Amino acid sequence: MRVSVIGCGYLGAVHAAAMAELGHEVVGIDIDERKIARLAVGDPPFFEPGLPEILRSALGSGRLRFSSDPADAAGAEVHFLAVGTPQAAGGHAADLRFVDAAFDALLPHLAPGAVVAGKSTVPVGTAERLADRLAEVAPHATLAWNPEFLREGFAVKDTVQPDRLVYGVRSPEASDVLDRVYASAIEAGTPRIVTDFATAELVKVAANAFLATKISFINAMAEIAETVGADVTQLADAIGHDTRIGRRFLNAGVGFGGGCLPKDIRAFTARAEELGRGESVAFLKEVDAINLRRRHRVVELAREILGGDRRTVFGRKVAVLGVTFKPDSDDVRDSPALDVAVQLKGLGADVVATDPEGIENARARHPQLHYVADPREALRGAELVILVTEWADYRVLDPNEVGDLVASRAVIDGRNVLDPSAWRAAGWRYHALGRG
Numbered sequence: 001m002r003v004s005v006i007g008c009g010y011l012g013a014v015h016a017a018a019m020a021e022l023g024h025e026v027v028g029i030d031i032d033e034r035k036i037a038r039l040a041v042g043d044p045p046f047f048e049p050g051l052p053e054i055l056r057s058a059l060g061s062g063r064l065r066f067s068s069d070p071a072d073a074a075g076a077e078v079h080f081l082a083v084g085t086p087q088a089a090g091g092h093a094a095d096l097r098f099v100d101a102a103f104d105a106l107l108p109h110l111a112p113g114a115v116v117a118g119k120s121t122v123p124v125g126t127a128e129r130l131a132d133r134l135a136e137v138a139p140h141a142t143l144a145w146n147p148e149f150l151r152e153g154f155a156v157k158d159t160v161q162p163d164r165l166v167y168g169v170r171s172p173e174a175s176d177v178l179d180r181v182y183a184s185a186i187e188a189g190t191p192r193i194v195t196d197f198a199t200a201e202l203v204k205v206a207a208n209a210f211l212a213t214k215i216s217f218i219n220a221m222a223e224i225a226e227t228v229g230a231d232v233t234q235l236a237d238a239i240g241h242d243t244r245i246g247r248r249f250l251n252a253g254v255g256f257g258g259g260c261l262p263k264d265i266r267a268f269t270a271r272a273e274e275l276g277r278g279e280s281v282a283f284l285k286e287v288d289a290i291n292l293r294r295r296h297r298v299v300e301l302a303r304e305i306l307g308g309d310r311r312t313v314f315g316r317k318v319a320v321l322g323v324t325f326k327p328d329s330d331d332v333r334d335s336p337a338l339d340v341a342v343q344l345k346g347l348g349a350d351v352v353a354t355d356p357e358g359i360e361n362a363r364a365r366h367p368q369l370h371y372v373a374d375p376r377e378a379l380r381g382a383e384l385v386i387l388v389t390e391w392a393d394y395r396v397l398d399p400n401e402v403g404d405l406v407a408s409r410a411v412i413d414g415r416n417v418l419d420p421s422a423w424r425a426a427g428w429r430y431h432a433l434g435r436g
């Protein structure tokens, strides 16, 4: 099938390459010419495991090309809208300017029978609004909403083998077209839910709201555990054995960040308030507050450890391990790790941050921080080590070896991934979130 993907960021670039790998003829379109130039030569503009391989293979097959001209989308049977929906400046609602601009630019190029399939995460009601406009301006085309559930770090696998497909449609024809796009996943038995626009839009934000709530639930337990000297990781293991609860997404620590969960729960709350239903999701404000408190808690712990009664970190050398919002990604959008580093720097600490993939993005946002690529360089002379992104390399650090580099053996394990007994045995003052 001929497919276009409008917006080639973390979602769209993977989607475009994966669709071509599945045999479709794909054009990826983005207004960012630098991004397009890199994608066109098989050089992904961001880090995502497996993307370079499928990108190069798809380009080599001749089934994938990239362009910054929306006219190049003409002739496709399906146009996936994958542009950003960030938090609006000065508020909590989603900024839909990119969706509207991409949609408008596409309108003149829609062939008869074409399906515009929204993948961006949008406030409920957006699809209906766009479908009504399509009916007016290009009645020969149809709209579908086909939310995306991929996780960064696993984006290629999640795109090729999704755990479910959701289609919000008004007509069975649109659903049939999407079935042809996803034929291989459907053949492999992927569950598929065909529904109306509003349900499809809500499924996406409900899923992210649930995940965020699960993380903040365990982080709330961590706050209580800290007060009474209990261990939140054992608590999570114990409740996680109940299959109704499940252990996944119960990792307590510095909390959630990224380009999705934080902005999606805020946009959901804002939309619910617009609909006069603010009270239904008012708890998401608490979820957000618990999450942000965890970042603050790491900063407070650092002040307690380094500053004693004076609680000052001024001039003290702190090594921050990790700047991305999660491992196996270079994404620093709303990163708890970077937030902690910035807060400590703001308090006058001599912060040295390191990360295997995120330094370039972090530097673009926060040039005031000192970054080093080699973790040993960050650790050398540190009076406090803070692990805030659980990259595989940091999980396996040897406390004896690291101990020889630092000025003082004090560590905050912001993701509960180090073995406290091994670090304590090596003479470290080990501190964690939610572990006495």
Ligand SMILES: NC(=O)c1ccc[n+]([C@@H]2O[C@H](COP(=O)([O-])OP(=O)(O)OC[C@H]3O[C@@H](n4cnc5c(N)ncnc54)[C@H](O)[C@@H]3O)[C@@H](O)[C@H]2O)c1
Residues within 6 Å of the ligand: 006, 007, 008, 009, 010, 011, 012, 029, 030, 031, 032, 035, 082, 083, 084, 085, 098, 101, 102, 103, 105, 119, 120, 121, 122, 148, 149, 150, 151, 152, 259, 260
């Ligand atoms: N990143 C994820 O893991 C993920 C997963 C599921 C859903 N989503 C949702 O997908 C959407 C995109 O997220 P992302 O992380 O890929 O964002 P992103 O910022 O990485 O990418 C968005 C891209 O859209 C491009 N763009 C903006 N306006 C355009 C236009 N008019 N025409 C063509 N391109 C345009 C930008 O240049 C950018 O490259 C968001 O709604 C997000 O919530 C993201």
Ligand SMILES: O=c1ccn([C@@H]2O[C@H](COP(=O)(O)OP(=O)(O)O[C@H]3O[C@H](CO)[C@@H](O)[C@H](O)[C@H]3O)[C@@H](O)[C@H]2O)c(=O)[nH]1
Residues within 6 Å of the ligand: 121, 148, 149, 150, 151, 152, 153, 208, 211, 215, 248, 249, 250, 251, 252, 253, 254, 255, 256, 257, 258, 259, 260, 261, 325, 326
């Ligand atoms: O037990 C956990 C699990 C995750 N996190 C944090 O939560 C954030 C989000 O993690 P994750 O959900 O794995 O990352 P994303 O790639 O942002 O994926 C989420 O957001 C995407 C965009 O909407 C959705 O498509 C995915 O299904 C959804 O998992 C990260 O900061 C993690 O460190 C925790 O603190 N504890």
